[in-house]
Amino acid sequence: MRLTKMTSYALRILIHCGQNPSRKVKTSDIAHAYQITEANVSKVVQLLVRAGLLDTVRGPGGGLTLARDPQEIRIGDIIRATEDTTIQTDCFGQGVDECAILRAVPINRVFDNAVNAFIEVLDRHSLAEFIRARPGSALFAQMTALENSVGEVEPAGRKPPAPGKEARAL
Numbered sequence: 033m034r035l036t037k038m039t040s041y042a043l044r045i046l047i048h049c050g051q052n053p054s055r056k057v058k059t060s061d062i063a064h065a066y067q068i069t070e071a072n073v074s075k076v077v078q079l080l081v082r083a084g085l086l087d088t089v090r091g092p093g094g095g096l097t098l099a100r101d102p103q104e105i106r107i108g109d110i111i112r113a114t115e116d117t118t119i120q121t122d123c124f125g126q127g128v129d130e131c132a133i134l135r136a137v138p139i140n141r142v143f144d145n146a147v148n149a150f151i152e153v154l155d156r157h158s159l160a161e162f163i164r165a166r167p168g169s170a171l172f173a174q175m176t177a178l179e180n181s182v183g184e185v186e187p188a189g190r191k192p193p194a195p196g197k198e199a200r201a202l
Contacts, residue, residue, distance in 0.1 A: 039114040041068055041076045046085060050102045050163040056095025083113035102163055108155035117147055
């Protein structure tokens with residue numbers, strides 16, 4: 033299954049806004065950062081606003097912000113906003129009354145179940161995970177700094193080497 037460019041753009045826009053939580057992001061900044069036309073950014077922004085994922089403020093000092101906390105934005109929400117999440121087999125060159133496949137309801141039900149399972153998995157993940165994983169984000173920098181300050185942790189069940197003994201690489 034391939035996701036559309038619209039979904040790719042939506043993820044980039046939301047991640048960009050999530051990386052800049054303390055300011056309103058300009059569509060022109062997003063277009064420049066990701067080499068997307070401003071027209072395409074605007075189209076996707078409209079979808080994301082309708083889906084309740086982005087808020088916009090017009091005028092001087094305006095821009096885009098996430099409508100909800102990144103932890104509350106499920107990846108499945110983004111897919112539902114940008115993709116057609118129903119699959120129906122087509123009857124090429126036939127009317128609805130003549131189409132044998134359309135009457136074979138299990139085919140469409142199987143496809144719908146598959147798409148629903150796919151989106152269910154995506155609903156287990158949040159935008160916050162994508163923001164944290166993205167190098168250059170404030171959250172990524174904070175997490176990296178925290179991990180570096182804690183130091184290396186030994187895996188559970190494994191004893192650290194005795195003093196004066198070097199650990200051997202496996």
